[in-house]
Amino acid sequence: MPNWVALNYNEPIEIVSGKGNRVVDADGKSYLDFFAGILTNMIGYDVPEVREAVERQLATGVVHTSTVYLLRGQVELAEKIARLSGIPDAKVFFTNSGTEANETALLLATYARKSDQVLAMRQSYHGRSFGAVSVTSNRAWKNNSLSPLNVHFLHGADRHLAQFKGMSDADYIAACADDLRHVLATAVSNDVAALIAEPIQGVGGFTMAPDGLFAAYKEVLDEQGILFISDEVQTGWGRTGSAFFGIQDHGVTPDMITFAKGLGNGFAVGGVVARGDLMDGPHAVGLSTFGGNPISMAAANATLDYVLDHDLQANAARTGAIIIDGLKEAAKRLSVVKDVRGKGLMFAVELESPAQAARFMEESKKAGLLAGKGGLHGTAIRMAPPLTLTVDEAVEGLGIIVGALEIIDAEAA
Numbered sequence: 001m002p003n004w005v006a007l008n009y010n011e012p013i014e015i016v017s018g019k020g021n022r023v024v025d026a027d028g029k030s031y032l033d034f035f036a037g038i039l040t041n042m043i044g045y046d047v048p049e050v051r052e053a054v055e056r057q058l059a060t061g062v063v064h065t066s067t068v069y070l071l072r073g074q075v076e077l078a079e080k081i082a083r084l085s086g087i088p089d090a091k092v093f094f095t096n097s098g099t100e101a102n103e104t105a106l107l108l109a110t111y112a113r114k115s116d117q118v119l120a121m122r123q124s125y126h127g128r129s130f131g132a133v134s135v136t137s138n139r140a141w142k143n144n145s146l147s148p149l150n151v152h153f154l155h156g157a158d159r160h161l162a163q164f165k166g167m168s169d170a171d172y173i174a175a176c177a178d179d180l181r182h183v184l185a186t187a188v189s190n191d192v193a194a195l196i197a198e199p200i201q202g203v204g205g206f207t208m209a210p211d212g213l214f215a216a217y218k219e220v221l222d223e224q225g226i227l228f229i230s231d232e233v234q235t236g237w238g239r240t241g242s243a244f245f246g247i248q249d250h251g252v253t254p255d256m257i258t259f260a261k262g263l264g265n266g267f268a269v270g271g272v273v274a275r276g277d278l279m280d281g282p283h284a285v286g287l288s289t290f291g292g293n294p295i296s297m298a299a300a301n302a303t304l305d306y307v308l309d310h311d312l313q314a315n316a317a318r319t320g321a322i323i324i325d326g327l328k329e330a331a332k333r334l335s336v337v338k339d340v341r342g343k344g345l346m347f348a349v350e351l352e353s354p355a356q357a358a359r360f361m362e363e364s365k366k367a368g369l370l371a372g373k374g375g376l377h378g379t380a381i382r383m384a385p386p387l388t389l390t391v392d393e394a395v396e397g398l399g400i401i402v403g404a405l406e407i408i409d410a411e412a413a
């Protein structure tokens, strides 16, 4: 068995079936899935609405995949996403993954601005292709790749430096805006194309920039016409509870939003929604053979309709608050817990060491809950259950998480 299969656990888990918000492994053990696949199964497993939509599409006999013909499913989905994005005169281009979505956004931005200079955030993760790795900021995740882009990394949610310790949010935001102005005046050699940022850093450990930071950055970007790309691969579709796309929480309208993961509820679909003037014209992206294929579109339309019809954003706010409040309460008596953070159904617990994070994964697995690891030092436990999580499941999951933390706390004492 190759190493990477067991990244999260000592022994890899083979999932063989799923129903609701639970999955079952090859040994018949059932788990509450607090990672939603990998934020992919946004509305859980074996959802009749999604299965039937895909089956209906298959039954037409048309799995005719091409961007040079009109596909009704693409048009319908694009119209919904354009409307929800809040981007004026928005247009959508579909891909098969988040990586391709970011690649497309970078292509559009660098072409539109005739510049290879891009700004990104420290501790960011944007995917595995040549361009996406360039704007990813963590040596381990970059795979020592050489960068085709000229990238400058801003602090954003990464407040690790000694000089930021104890600073108020307002002072930190002012320092970041100042730093951005300084980078633009000193570190770049021509106009900058874009800033790409995750509203909550996913692989980076669900770290969050203070409220007001993105607005402060945007003000500086606007002075020079620099585009803002919000990577919503993890934060989109109401997951944060307080906004449909994470950046909307910050009162910022980006020029482009990239998305993927949960939209197809397990079927591969991603894309970019961008200002029409960026999407049109000689630099239009135009073609992706499998992007926007009829099966993905059927799954994605059914998934998005389900999210909207059941107001799952409100459910994320409600069930997420139960868990986050409960974890914050438990953290008061558990000294191994260094931080509890998150919004809606996207929350993390920061432990002291990678060994403790590994212990948490094993203990919670034993108790029947799946989670994810991440962060700069591999000390963050990341959790992002399906948006369909029930109140009972939130309470059950909270109990398992706290139980695992208690074991680790007792061991550390």
Ligand code: PLP
Binding pocket: 096, 097, 098, 099, 100, 102, 125, 126, 127, 128, 198, 202, 203, 231, 232, 233, 234, 260, 261, 270
């Ligand atoms: N952007 C963010 C914020 C992600 O978390 C990921 C994947 O984890 C990606 C982009 C890349 O998406 P994909 O793995 O679908 O290519």
